[in-house]
Amino acid sequence: MAYQQRKIPFAGTIDSNPETKPFFEACAAGKLVLPHCGACGKAHWYPRGVCPHCMSQNLSWKDASGQGTVYSFSVMKRAPVPYAIAYVTLAEGPTMLTNIVDCDLDSIRIGQKVALRFVPTEDGPPLPMFTPA
Amino acid sequence: MSLKGAAYIAGAYEHPTRKAPDKSVAMLHAECAIGALADAGLSKSDVDGYFCAGDAPGMGPLSMVDYLNLKVRHMDATDIGGSSYLLHVAHAAEAIAAGRCNVALITLSGRPRSEGMATGTTPRAGNTAQPDVQFEYPYGPTVVNVYAMCAQRHMYEFGTTSEQLAWIKVAASHHAQWNEHAMLRDVVTVEDVVNSPVVASPLHRLDCCVISDGGGALVVVKPEIAASLKRPKVKIIGMGEAPKGQMGGNVDLTYSGARFSGAAAFEMAGVKPADVKYASIYDSFTITVLMQLEDLGFCEKGKGGKFVADGNLISGVGKLPFNTDGGGLCNNHPANRGGITKVIEAVRQLRGEAHPKVQVANCDLALAHGTGGLLGTRHGSATLIMERE
Ligand SMILES: [Zn+2]
Numbered sequence: 001m002a003y004q005q006r007k008i009p010f011a012g013t014i015d016s017n018p019e020t021k022p023f024f025e026a027c028a029a030g031k032l033v034l035p036h037c038g039a040c041g042k043a044h045w046y047p048r049g050v051c052p053h054c055m056s057q058n059l060s061w062k063d064a065s066g067q068g069t070v071y072s073f074s075v076m077k078r079a080p081v082p083y084a085i086a087y088v089t090l091a092e093g094p095t096m097l098t099n100i101v102d103c104d105l106d107s108i109r110i111g112q113k114v115a116l117r118f119v120p121t122e123d124g125p126p127l128p129m130f131t132p133a
Numbered sequence: 134m135s136l137k138g139a140a141y142i143a144g145a146y147e148h149p150t151r152k153a154p155d156k157s158v159a160m161l162h163a164e165c166a167i168g169a170l171a172d173a174g175l176s177k178s179d180v181d182g183y184f185c186a187g188d189a190p191g192m193g194p195l196s197m198v199d200y201l202n203l204k205v206r207h208m209d210a211t212d213i214g215g216s217s218y219l220l221h222v223a224h225a226a227e228a229i230a231a232g233r234c235n236v237a238l239i240t241l242s243g244r245p246r247s248e249g250m251a252t253g254t255t256p257r258a259g260n261t262a263q264p265d266v267q268f269e270y271p272y273g274p275t276v277v278n279v280y281a282m283c284a285q286r287h288m289y290e291f292g293t294t295s296e297q298l299a300w301i302k303v304a305a306s307h308h309a310q311w312n313e314h315a316m317l318r319d320v321v322t323v324e325d326v327v328n329s330p331v332v333a334s335p336l337h338r339l340d341c342c343v344i345s346d347g348g349g350a351l352v353v354v355k356p357e358i359a360a361s362l363k364r365p366k367v368k369i370i371g372m373g374e375a376p377k378g379q380m381g382g383n384v385d386l387t388y389s390g391a392r393f394s395g396a397a398a399f400e401m402a403g404v405k406p407a408d409v410k411y412a413s414i415y416d417s418f419t420i421t422v423l424m425q426l427e428d429l430g431f432c433e434k435g436k437g438g439k440f441v442a443d444g445n446l447i448s449g450v451g452k453l454p455f456n457t458d459g460g461g462l463c464n465n466h467p468a469n470r471g472g473i474t475k476v477i478e479a480v481r482q483l484r485g486e487a488h489p490k491v492q493v494a495n496c497d498l499a500l501a502h503g504t505g506g507l508l509g510t511r512h513g514s515a516t517l518i519m520e521r522e
Contacts, residue, residue, distance in 0.1 A: 011270040012261030020267065045382035046268035052381030072289070072386055072509075074281035075334040076273060078254050085278045085333075087384050094382025097510070099272050110289040127271050 214505025243468020
């Protein structure tokens with residue numbers, strides 16, 4: 001079946017939470033950035049103003065490779081336009097909630113390699129999603 | 134100081150309604166309170182502690198305490214979703230042991246069915262001050278697809294099948310046929326479940342719980358009061374609670390917080406999973422039951438599919454009778470929160486007051502466990518172990 005893109009809502013505004021505003025500004029510029037911790041060296045997800053691994057606030061944004069692997073997924077069949085929610089494990093380590101887009105939804109598999117694809121939202125910046133690599 | 138035996142469950146009441154368009158949520162809370170106090174043989178003036186969660190209208194416990202005009206000296210409105218009420222029983226036992234109250238009333242009520250709530254299939258934005266919302270809501274997390282991702286991963290890691298998950302619904306339906314109040318009383322087969330429409334892959338319509346109006350209440354008392362009452366004595370001997378989330382991005386969907394809350398409860402009680410005669414296991418979806426059974430130690434991690442198959446959860450048939458009221462899968466899931474009904478059916482079993490067709494013989498040790506919130510994003514787990522004295 002041909003892929004149909006559902007409308008993506010954005011929640012709040014780009015600066016609803018000041019410490020994650022740079023993330024959404026990067027999205028608007030078509031870049032996926034991840035917060036990296038200068039104290040413990042780890043990246044984390046979802047982005048926040050304090051490292052969830054060590055509580056350091058010594059964080060900086062670094063470009064992500066955009067490569068990932070499907071950790072799990074579910075195709076929401078009972079929706080006006082079916083869509084695939086997924087957890088994708090990024091090459092940088094963290095696993096993020098996202099959508100798998102632009103493919104036959106019934107062909108998605110755990111372990112599948114996927115690549116970054118920004119998808120426009122209705123009332124905010126485009127957001128990072130993934131499509132089979 | 135161990136809290137083992139610090140308190141007893143003296144009153145338990147499940148509202149018989151499953152659809153209540155003619156009653157307010159506060160009224161349903163009140164009717165449940167009346168029922169549980171009458172069951173215990175206590176009255177309004179005996180209540181000096183009150184517990185409720187997010188289903189209660191108003192700010193925390195304040196509106197319901199005022200509506201019921203209770204004179205309490207201890208209150209707690211900890212909200213961990215549908216598992217709140219198991220945690221409340223534990224917190225009531227703690228408060229009683231600390232001398233903060235003698236008679237604790239716990240109530241739950243709601244009417245999502247009358248309000249036409251599409252509980253499991255509609256994404257809800259929530260407040261963007263909640264730090265995960267902006268990073269999750271746009272991707273369309275509903276209730277069912279978040280649990281479905283746990284099922285998908287379980288199948289991938291352990292070879293669990295839809296047919297094995299279906300056995301959980303089949304067992305619940307065998308029990309529900311005897312419950313005159315149950316929403317779904319027809320016995321279903323594995324084929325019925327796997328042939329029902331997929332809601333969110335790999336979960337089918339019949340892998341999901343019901344949406345019902347109603348509620349329940351519990352009365353937890355100190356030992357001296359339990360001894361003075363006429364009802365069979367249900368002693369709380371083990372309790373545990375645990376949150377589980379995404380661990381900063383180290384997501385692991387293969388286990389739940391039951392791993393921690395269950396271990397704490399079993400340690401306090403000094404019993405093993407094999408000693409448990411009856412288990413109330415939170416059943417928002419079939420996968421919820423399967424993962425909790427593994428995490429509580431009823432079977433090895435990854436072997437849950439085999440454990441639940443072939444009627445092993447059916448009373449009188451299998452080794453571990455579960456949810457003999459029909460559970461959330463078939464009987465009742467009031468306010469989209471199934472925790473209190475889990476405790477209520479365990480109390481019925483320990484008192485010997487379950488339906489004769491599902492009553493477990495010599496049921497002297499029971500467990501009740503809940504998962505509140507969303508299993509695949511962030512949830513709260515709470516476990517209780519109770520003994521008939
Ligand atoms: Zn760190």
